[in-house]
Amino acid sequence: MITVEEHRAAVLAQITPLPVRQLPLTEALGCRLVEDVVARVEVPPFDNSAMDGYAVLAADVADATESRPVRLRVVGDIPAGADALPRVGPGTAARIMTGAPIPPGADAVVPVERTDQPAGPADGKDAPEEVLIHAPAGSHVRRAGEDVTPGTQVLRGGRTVRPRDLATAASTGHGTLPVRPRVRLGVLTTGDELVAPGEPLGPGQIPESNNVLLLGLAEQLGATPVPLGILGDRPSELRDVLARRLGGVDALVTTGGVSAGAYDVVKEVLGPLGDVAFRAVAMQPGKPQGFGVLHDGERPVPIFCLPGNPVSVFVSFMVFVEPALRVMSGFARPDDADSLRPLLLDGVAATGWRSPPGRCQYIPVAFDGTDEEDDHLLRVRPSAERGSQSHLVASLAAAEALAIVDAEVESVAEGDAVTVMMVP
Numbered sequence: 001m002i003t004v005e006e007h008r009a010a011v012l013a014q015i016t017p018l019p020v021r022q023l024p025l026t027e028a029l030g031c032r033l034v035e036d037v038v039a040r041v042e043v044p045p046f047d048n049s050a051m052d053g054y055a056v057l058a059a060d061v062a063d064a065t066e067s068r069p070v071r072l073r074v075v076g077d078i079p080a081g082a083d084a085l086p087r088v089g090p091g092t093a094a095r096i097m098t099g100a101p102i103p104p105g106a107d108a109v110v111p112v113e114r115t116d117q118p119a120g121p122a123d124g125k126d127a128p129e130e131v132l133i134h135a136p137a138g139s140h141v142r143r144a145g146e147d148v149t150p151g152t153q154v155l156r157g158g159r160t161v162r163p164r165d166l167a168t169a170a171s172t173g174h175g176t177l178p179v180r181p182r183v184r185l186g187v188l189t190t191g192d193e194l195v196a197p198g199e200p201l202g203p204g205q206i207p208e209s210n211n212v213l214l215l216g217l218a219e220q221l222g223a224t225p226v227p228l229g230i231l232g233d234r235p236s237e238l239r240d241v242l243a244r245r246l247g248g249v250d251a252l253v254t255t256g257g258v259s260a261g262a263y264d265v266v267k268e269v270l271g272p273l274g275d276v277a278f279r280a281v282a283m284q285p286g287k288p289q290g291f292g293v294l295h296d297g298e299r300p301v302p303i304f305c306l307p308g309n310p311v312s313v314f315v316s317f318m319v320f321v322e323p324a325l326r327v328m329s330g331f332a333r334p335d336d337a338d339s340l341r342p343l344l345l346d347g348v349a350a351t352g353w354r355s356p357p358g359r360c361q362y363i364p365v366a367f368d369g370t371d372e373e374d375d376h377l378l379r380v381r382p383s384a385e386r387g388s389q390s391h392l393v394a395s396l397a398a399a400e401a402l403a404i405v406d407a408e409v410e411s412v413a414e415g416d417a418v419t420v421m422m423v424p
């Protein structure tokens with residue numbers, strides 16, 4: 001058996017980041033930006049009005065009051081998006097909407113509420129011929145480039161693209177961003193005994209639950225899940241899916257068929273290829289693990305062959321697949337241990353439990369408050385009555401984290417320190 005660390009290192013040594021792509025903004029959401037982004041255009045792109053009202057010369061209306069309004073001739077109407085602009089000279093005004101370009105000659109805007117004109121939708125009404133101004137103009141002019149000028153750095157390379165980063169990119173002239181794309185993660189599960197969720201069970205059959213688990217994890221961890229089906233134990237089915245669908249995925253996860261059974265289809269099909277190695281890893285659950293790299297032309301497609309037991313699938317995914325996904329999408333580097341580490345917290349056992357000798361245990365746990373003396377220590381107890389056995393899928397929803405127990409520990413006693421791994 002090899003250790004968890006040895007297997008993880010062997011996996012990560014064969015994982016390479018996906019090539020950088022220039023992606024349309026909405027596709028870049030959640031991806032890692034690889035370069036600084038600088039503004040291509042001014043923001044705002046032109047002087048424009050901050051208010052619905054009248055563009056005027058400030059000097060014309062400096063003395064205007066409600067009782068002594070200033071009368072101006074209206075020389076035009078400027079909705080947002082207008083291209084032809086009237087010239088505003090002394091004694092004149094142009095009706096203007098928020099965001100519309102300030103017309104030549106004007107240097108200020110009087111909000112419509114400070115005039116004799118009604119506020120609100122124009123209802124097809126043209127601008128009036130004259131307007132009475134009741135107050136001096138505030139500036140209400142938003143100057144070109146007052147937010148950002150071309151060449152200013154607006155996004156720093158290395159960040160995770162958030163919705164507001166998309167708004168910044170769009171407003172500064174970018175339709176695409178240079179990112180590492182989301183990993184398209186193909187998911188296929190195997191087993192003649194599996195029945196789609198919700199369907200009636202025949203003798204010896206069980207509900208399929210690994211597909212939904214893996215597709216959901218992929219989605220939640222920022223990959224693009226690609227369902228490749230629930231396959232039976234016939235080698236031809238698996239060969240066929242691999243031949244047809246490899247082009248559409250960046251990595252693959254399979255479940256089932258990797259231990260010592262007579263019908264272990266994944267091992268039977270992939271083992272002889274030589275590119276996929278099947279090893280026993282000193283962990284529980286998740287002992288039998290397959291990993292290798294298939295090729296779609298020149299393009300490497302890592303494949304993770306996880307054991308079929310559902311709790312093993314969950315644990316194996318978090319321990320081996322999740323760090324690989326982060327490397328592929330540029331969020332972690334294989335040579336930077338800190339970037340790869342899951343979120344680990346210090347915990348203390350709220351009760352005792354057994355751990356298999358010689359295997360590192362990843363046991364689903366629920367929280368039980370914090371330690372009386374040190375409230376940074378999370379108290380944890382197994383979330384399933386029967387502990388860390390790998391078939392206890394129905395109890396998986398009750399888990400809030402995984403507690404990690406070293407391989408040499410055979411039993412955990414109440415009050416023992418444990419490492420708590422946060423999981424989605």
Ligand SMILES: Nc1nc2c(c(=O)[nH]1)N[C@H]1C(S)=C(S)[C@@H](COP(=O)(O)OP(=O)(O)OC[C@H]3O[C@@H](n4cnc5c(N)ncnc54)[C@H](O)[C@@H]3O)O[C@H]1N2
Binds near residue numbers: 307
């Ligand atoms: N002689 C040995 N037998 C087993 C060994 C061993 O070393 N020697 N290892 C055991 C361990 S540990 C594990 S883990 C399992 C792994 O088995 P496989 O990966 O070959 O998986 P299957 O046999 O196909 O399934 C195991 C178990 O999980 C259920 N299953 C499978 N797929 C699904 C699914 N998609 N949804 C829900 N449940 C699923 C399946 O019905 C089995 O009960 O091998 C041990 N045996």
Ligand code: MOO
Binds near residue numbers: 286307
């Ligand atoms: O290693 Mo297996 O996942 O315990 O049942």
